Amino acid sequence: MRSMVKQTAFLVIILEAWAASRAAQAGENEEARNHYDRALKLVDDGQLEGAIVEFRRSYDLIHQFAVLYNIGQVFVSLAKPVEAVDAYQRYLADGGERIPAARRAEVEGKIARQKARIATLEIHGPPQGAMVRLDGMEIGRAPIAAQVRVGVGTHTIAASAEGYDPAEIEVTVAGEDQQVVELVLAKHMVETPPPAPVVQTPPPVAPVVQTPPPLVAPVVPPAVAPEASAPVVSAAVEPRTKPKSISNLRIAGIASSTAGVAGMVVGAVCWAVAQSRHDDGLTNWDLYRDAKAHQLRGEAQNYATAGNVAFIAGGVLAALGVVLYFVGAPDEQAAAPDTHAYLLPTLAPGFAGLNAGGTW
Numbered sequence: 001m002r003s004m005v006k007q008t009a010f011l012v013i014i015l016e017a018w019a020a021s022r023a024a025q026a027g028e029n030e031e032a033r034n035h036y037d038r039a040l041k042l043v044d045d046g047q048l049e050g051a052i053v054e055f056r057r058s059y060d061l062i063h064q065f066a067v068l069y070n071i072g073q074v075f076v077s078l079a080k081p082v083e084a085v086d087a088y089q090r091y092l093a094d095g096g097e098r099i100p101a102a103r104r105a106e107v108e109g110k111i112a113r114q115k116a117r118i119a120t121l122e123i124h125g126p127p128q129g130a131m132v133r134l135d136g137m138e139i140g141r142a143p144i145a146a147q148v149r150v151g152v153g154t155h156t157i158a159a160s161a162e163g164y165d166p167a168e169i170e171v172t173v174a175g176e177d178q179q180v181v182e183l184v185l186a187k188h189m190v191e192t193p194p195p196a197p198v199v200q201t202p203p204p205v206a207p208v209v210q211t212p213p214p215l216v217a218p219v220v221p222p223a224v225a226p227e228a229s230a231p232v233v234s235a236a237v238e239p240r241t242k243p244k245s246i247s248n249l250r251i252a253g254i255a256s257s258t259a260g261v262a263g264m265v266v267g268a269v270c271w272a273v274a275q276s277r278h279d280d281g282l283t284n285w286d287l288y289r290d291a292k293a294h295q296l297r298g299e300a301q302n303y304a305t306a307g308n309v310a311f312i313a314g315g316v317l318a319a320l321g322v323v324l325y326f327v328g329a330p331d332e333q334a335a336a337p338d339t340h341a342y343l344l345p346t347l348a349p350g351f352a353g354l355n356a357g358g359t360w
Helices: 002-044 048-062 066-077 081-098 101-115 248-287 291-327
Strands: 118-124 131-134 137-141 148-151 153-160 167-173 178-182 234-237 339-348 351-359
Touching (some): 002 048, 002 066, 066 101, 081 101, 081 118, 118 167, 248 291
Parallel strands (some): 118 178
Antiparallel strands (some): 339 351
16 A cells, blocks of 8 residues: 555656646747747848847757758858858758758758858967967967868958967958968067167366476676766665555445445435325324225335335445445555765865765
């Protein structure tokens, strides 16, 4: 009895799992059908790229091989023979014996026509690990061992790697061409700044010291004694004095003192005017306190400032003039003494001879 109960419970679990699986499959089938229907509408509207997306989403949900045939047909319309051949070949592989012979022959004929529009490329040259791109799409890192299939037309092959300058090349191929593409990347050169110019400093030159010529003592002619027979009546030397003149410093001192006195006079006048304006301003302020009072007080302040500046400047100039006057006093040399000598004959009662005299 217990054995029958266990078997019954086991069957119930199996049935529930089968029912859940069928429900999930039904949901996936419904979603796949919706994507398939959208794809057909996009084909009708000419939006083939969008149709490819919807067909692939439908196939991924239920893996219905018939959808691959539709994908191949769309790729043929997009002139993408490589993708069309891949879709057709996968269709034949997934469908297997379920594909009728007539349809298989048809698909094989389509594959042959598309292969006639495909060329193969061998890409050489990029350094190890370089990223290789075909028409902007990454196809792998170098080295690319397998041949790359491309459709008829012009294609761009590009590569980039760290430490290298990126490079690209365009190739134009016809159906069933086999080309070797050499894509060489140059190493990236880091520009270094030029070295700073070396400034050569000339060696120091010893200063040339000019030696003054030796001093030569003046030659004094020997004194000649006067002849006894030639009496000297009188010999006198005129005194030598340096002429007195007013120096330039004294002239500047006089001018500076004059300007200083004038400045102090101007300062005094400004003070007097400032006092007058100040008094008028106080009178107007006490009576009216109007704009005139403000103006008079401002003028008083201005005149007082001007007076201070003029008086200080005048005092400085006057003091400077006094200093210059005394500094510029001319050097006075004392007059040479009045030097003369004389020799006179003398005749007197009981005496005859020569008298000599002079001043030194």
